[in-house]
Amino acid sequence: MKPAVILVGADKGGVGKTTVSRALLDYLDEHNIPARAFDTETPRGTLHRFHPDITEIVDVTHTSDQMRILDTLEDASVKVSLIDVRAGQLSATLAVLRDIGFLDAAKEGEFNFLLFHILGSSIASLDEIAETAPFATDAHYYLVKNYVNDSTFFEWDPKTYQDHFDTVKSATDITIPKLDELAYEQVDLAAVPFATFRDNRTADGDPADNSFVLRGYVRTWMRNVAEELDEAGVIDTLDVKSKPKAEPKPRLKARAKSRK
């Protein structure tokens, strides 16, 4: 398969971009698509806390870290690289990627480039679209409305939004639904991927003691997020033959003893 780079970012902090990155990593894992992640929140990355096995903390403004990410795209056994861009640095990061020829390479089709632009509820987020759009002409551009932290997007009137949205012809709308606050908080405290919490496991893979109700909320939320990403055609864009993981089978209540 062709390598793919998924960039997740926003020009405003607190819009839940790391949550979307975590959801994307879970989504890819559910489709048996191995991924690696780069957390640009140096020195302590939030994404790294939840997915330490596959996440490196990098500074994309440093040439050495740019090389760590981009020069290994072809060589890496894992073909999907997700970059969680530090809050407020989306435009700057895109400018860096343009300057080093990354965007041109994407245009040439050397790899697939997916840009997840997480929008905040303020009207300023709409202006961000205009700033980001020029960088996204050769990307699969996703505009993500994130309700996970209960944003209401009350400042947006439909016409204003549509006008901004229309400026980016190839953009796809994605809505991340709200997750119950307590469930979100408990996953945060557990510091594990959403799927691990749902499956009632600790980070080490041992049985956990998570609430059934909270696991249920996480399960339903993950299912809804997956539906959104499916509808947006993310898997098709990645150009991989994915095979969704089988749903866990119900435990057998009783197992017949084998007879010799």
Added chain:
Amino acid sequence: MRRRTFVYIACSPNPRVGTTLTASLLTTYFAVTNRTVMGFDTNPYDGDFARLHPKSTSVIDIAATRGQIDMFDRLVVPDETPKIVDLWHPAYRRFFEVADNVGFLDEADRSGVTPVLLYHADASQKSLDACQDLGARWPGVEIAIVSNEGAASLDPAHPGHLSRFPTEHGFRIPPLNAVAMAAATDPETPLKELLWDAPDDAPPPPDGLIDWIEDVLAQFRAFELRHALADMEFLW
């Protein structure tokens, strides 16, 4: 053989149909048959079920996630302890939304927990519609219709009304005179204390109470026997 864990949900979208009385009588039934029972009163403000059975019943605010955890996390435990939910009518819609959202039925099925809907029927079209919706929403879950003749008598002009509810089984709670009903629902003297554990020199219970309670408890016993027979592996 491990026995099933039943979760009884006394419910109706309408008020004053007798869900609390049924929940209370069922609790009494398990108490007089020397079994532990766990109750949940979903009226967080002034629930009578919790007042009648304070030792075995928790008050739950289903609008809050904490309350949902306090109830549903215990409902899915296959510990053979019967659970009884008195579903306060304003919490009716939220209960089923939460149950669906957290995957209650799937988990119950996986863990060997059997929910039983004790649906309290009344003469209204709303009652019939909601029950049919419930049957479609939770296919395969047993719905037992409860007709509380003292609280919500059905319209005698439409004797076939009850047969339109999507169920084959049900309970009939007969009417009871006011004095006996007051005694049956007195939180100061629970029914078990009044009728089973009363000292020899205690005054006799109000007229009609013993026949009434025996009739109701016999129906609960019949329900349990029906399930026990259905679960028998070596009966032919």
